[in-house]
Amino acid sequence: MHIFEGFLPSPWWQLWFVFSIPVIFFGMYRLNKLVSEKRELLPLLAVAGAFIFVLSSLKMPSVTGSSSHPTGTGMAAILFGPAIAAVLSIIVLLYQAIFLAHGGLTTLGANVASMGIIGPVFAYVIYKAGMKANINFYVVVFLATAFADWATYVVTATQLALAFPAEVGGVAASLKAFLLIFATTQVPLAIMEGALTALIFKYIIQVKSDSLIELKVITESVLNKIKGAGQ
Amino acid sequence: MKGEVIFGVIVVLFIASFMYGIAANPDSEFGGADGQAGDVITEIDSDYQPWTEDSWINSIKFEPPGGETESLLFGLQAAMGAVVLGYFFGYYKGKGQSN
Numbered sequence: 373m374h375i376f377e378g379f380l381p382s383p384w385w386q387l388w389f390v391f392s393i394p395v396i397f398f399g400m401y402r403l404n405k406l407v408s409e410k411r412e413l414l415p416l417l418a419v420a421g422a423f424i425f426v427l428s429s430l431k432m433p434s435v436t437g438s439s440s441h442p443t444g445t446g447m448a449a450i451l452f453g454p455a456i457a458a459v460l461s462i463i464v465l466l467y468q469a470i471f472l473a474h475g476g477l478t479t480l481g482a483n484v485a486s487m488g489i490i491g492p493v494f495a496y497v498i499y500k501a502g503m504k505a506n507i508n509f510y511v512v513v514f515l516a517t518a519f520a521d522w523a524t525y526v527v528t529a530t531q532l533a534l535a536f537p538a539e540v541g542g543v544a545a546s547l548k549a550f551l552l553i554f555a556t557t558q559v560p561l562a563i564m565e566g567a568l569t570a571l572i573f574k575y576i577i578q579v580k581s582d583s584l585i586e587l588k589v590i591t592e593s594v595l596n597k598i599k600g601a602g603q
Numbered sequence: 604m605k606g607e608v609i610f611g612v613i614v615v616l617f618i619a620s621f622m623y624g625i626a627a628n629p630d631s632e633f634g635g636a637d638g639q640a641g642d643v644i645t646e647i648d649s650d651y652q653p654w655t656e657d658s659w660i661n662s663i664k665f666e667p668p669g670g671e672t673e674s675l676l677f678g679l680q681a682a683m684g685a686v687v688l689g690y691f692f693g694y695y696k697g698k699g700q701s702n
Binding site: 382416425570571578579 | 606607609610613614617621623624627628631633634635636639640641643644646647648651652653654655656658660661663664665666667673677678680681683684685686687688691692694695696699
């Protein structure tokens with residue numbers, strides 16, 4: 373659920389573009405480098421992009437009586453890092469803004485910041501920390517992607533709260549109101565996204581584990597451990 | 604199999620929570636959370652109008668005429684992604700088996 377067209381007044385929509393544009397350029401540079409140096413990773417890149425396409429189209433009902441959709445960006449962040457995840461998510465956000473009146477072009481900067489950058493950064497940091505702590509690979513993937521999904525919507529709520537401080541209570545009161553909508557709706561969806569991503573990673577390991585090693589997502593010894601466990 | 608079983612259990616729990624949600628919010632149509640956020644904005648600032656209403660920016664966008672077209676485009680988005688995912692896993696699984 374992205375911020376509607378025109379629903380961020382000046383200077384907020386410009387500020388979020390200022391935040392997002394450098395990351396997008398850095399991501400395009402990284403993407404270019406990846407595609408030219410390691411062509412064999414292209415299929416996996418397509419999978420990461422396709423996963424975002426599928427997940428962000430699924431508007432799922434939540435226990436709170438409203439609907440929202442998962443983001444799918446956590447997987448791309450784990451595989452390729454947050455900058456490339458940002459480039460992949462801007463494709464989806466543009467599609468939805470131009471053809472579906474979902475999200476918007478003026479709010480694109482803010483929506484890329486939440487779904488494409490800050491969420492994926494959470495996924496990446498949690499993933500790296502979890503792997504370092506030697507936690508089970510699938511548990512780490514679950515946690516990283518579920519929290520990335522959830523963080524995306526906490527950021528959306530924050531963006532709206534900053535732009536629309538309440539008359540009584542200011543930004544904090546607004547934040548509470550927006551969090552109540554986004555953060556609670558998103559809890560069951562984030563759990564679903566985490567579980568689905570972990571399952572997809574199981575299949576990636578089955579069919580294309582060499583790419584994961586090439587991307588330094590997992591080490592040889594971790595891979596052997598996973599395969600030995602026969603999950 | 605273990606991974607699929609865990610995923611299946613989580614799916615069942617999710618459906619159960621949705622059923623509970625229907626019972627707990629009998630009047631809800633489960634509209635988008637972004638629409639609710641729009642309501643909160645109106646509550647905070649009742650005069651707020653999206654400043655892009657008369658902007659040229661709307662002319663480069665396609666506005667679905669109704670819910671049917673919108674769900675078609677969302678369906679297409681999911682289908683495009685699913686085709687790529689299916690192709691990838693099918694191709695590499697077959698390749699792995701033939702080796």
